[in-house]
Every structure is written in C-alpha cells, then in structure tokens.
Amino acid sequence: MNEKTNRIGILPIGKVPEIVPQSIAAHISGCLDLPAIILPSLKNIAGCYNENRFQYDVGKTLQTLESIKFKDIDKIIGVSTVDLYIPIFAYVFGEAKQGGKAAVVSLYRLEKDTHGKKQPSSIVLERAAKVMLHELGHLYNLFHCADEHCLMHFSGGLQDLDASPLYFCRYCSKYFLDARSKS
Numbered sequence: 068m069n070e071k072t073n074r075i076g077i078l079p080i081g082k083v084p085e086i087v088p089q090s091i092a093a094h095i096s097g098c099l100d101l102p103a104i105i106l107p108s109l110k111n112i113a114g115c116y117n118e119n120r121f122q123y124d125v126g127k128t129l130q131t132l133e134s135i136k137f138k139d140i141d142k143i144i145g146v147s148t149v150d151l152y153i154p155i156f157a158y159v160f161g162e163a164k165q166g167g168k169a170a171v172v173s174l175y176r177l178e179k180d181t182h183g184k185k186q187p188s189s190i191v192l193e194r195a196a197k198v199m200l201h202e203l204g205h206l207y208n209l210f211h212c213a214d215e216h217c218l219m220h221f222s223g224g225l226q227d228l229d230a231s232p233l234y235f236c237r238y239c240s241k242y243f244l245d246a247r248s249k250s
C-alpha cells in the first residue's frame with residue numbers, strides 16, 4: 068500500500084486530564100479523517116521551562132519535540148497545561164512550525180474567561196480542539212486565511228477563538244487534502 072498514513076501523535080506533557088488528548092484525537096479523526104494516537108505522556112520538557120516567566124519557551128519546545136523519535140508517527144502535537152510564550156508575545160495558545168513536524172497547544176489560557184472565571188470543560192475542550200486543528204493546519208503548510216469563517220483565520224484572543232468555527236473554509240480544506248496526500 069502506497070497511501071501515506073499521516074499518523075498524528077498526541078503527546079500529553081505534564082498532568083493533562085485524560086479527556087483532553089481523547090477529545091483532541093476524536094477531533095483529528097472526526098474533522099480531518101486522519102488516524103490519531105495518544106502517546107505515553109512526558110513529565111516535562113527539559114530545558115524549555117522559563118523559571119522567571121513560569122512558561123514554556125515555544126521555540127525550544129518545538130525543537131525538542133521534533134528531535135524525539137516516535138515510531139510510525141508523522142506529526143506530533145504536544146498538549147500542555149503550562150503556559151507558552153514566544154519572545155515577542157506575552158503568551159500563545161499554541162504554535163506550530165510552518166510545514167514542520169511538531170506543534171504544541173496549552174490549556175492554560177483556555178480554561179478561564181477574560182475575567183478569570185473557570186469555564187465548563189465542554190468549552191475548554193472545544194477551544195483546545197480549535198487551537199490544535201489550526202496548528203495542525205500549519206503543519207500541513209496552510210497559512211492564515213482571510214475568511215473569518217475559517218479555522219485558519221488568525222485568532223488574537225479568546226473572543227476570536229470562541230467565534231471561530233471548527234472547520235476549514237472550502238479553499239483551506241482543498242489545500243489541506245492536497246498537502247496531506249503529498250506529505
């Protein structure tokens with residue numbers, strides 16, 4: 068069989084509630100029709116934690132995830148409860164290397180509303196799925212989309228994220244299908 072497998076590995080980092088990787092895997096197979104496998108969790112990502120900021124450095128985290136060899140896995144999505152940052156932003160919900168192998172998503176900012184009130188898990192899981200599918204799009208080399216009703220539209224905050232749909236627009240869907248058959 069020549070068909071590419073495009074197997075996605077979901078890697079919990081630290082103490083992530085079991086339902087989160089399960090929901091993420093269900094969204095990958097349900098929304099994108101790709102096989103997703105939940106990997107044994109990592110305790111932490113050595114050398115990526117910034118003790119002054121209490122956050123993971125996203126660039127270093129992605130590099131580390133890319134360097135780990137996982138058998139029969141094409142793309143890796145790290146799921147963390149620790150907040151993430153890149154030097155030019157105070158925080159990010161998630162990040163991926165464009166066209167690369169690894170992405171990471173954090174639940175940290177997704178669990179509360181803008182006033183700091185804890186959100187029901189249904190909302191948190193939906194937000195995590197949106198961030199993850201968006202980052203997975205980047206791994207298949209999708210860029211940001213001008214269409215507000217597309218998952219690849221840039222989300223600047225929780226309000227944008229909550230307004231975003233859970234699917235790609237027709238253009239991005241087509242691009243995604245082409246990219247996954249080639250990668």
Ligand SMILES: [Zn+2]
Nearest residue numbers: 201205211221
């Ligand atoms: Zn993006």
Ligand SMILES: [Zn+2]
Nearest residue numbers: 212217236239
């Ligand atoms: Zn789009």
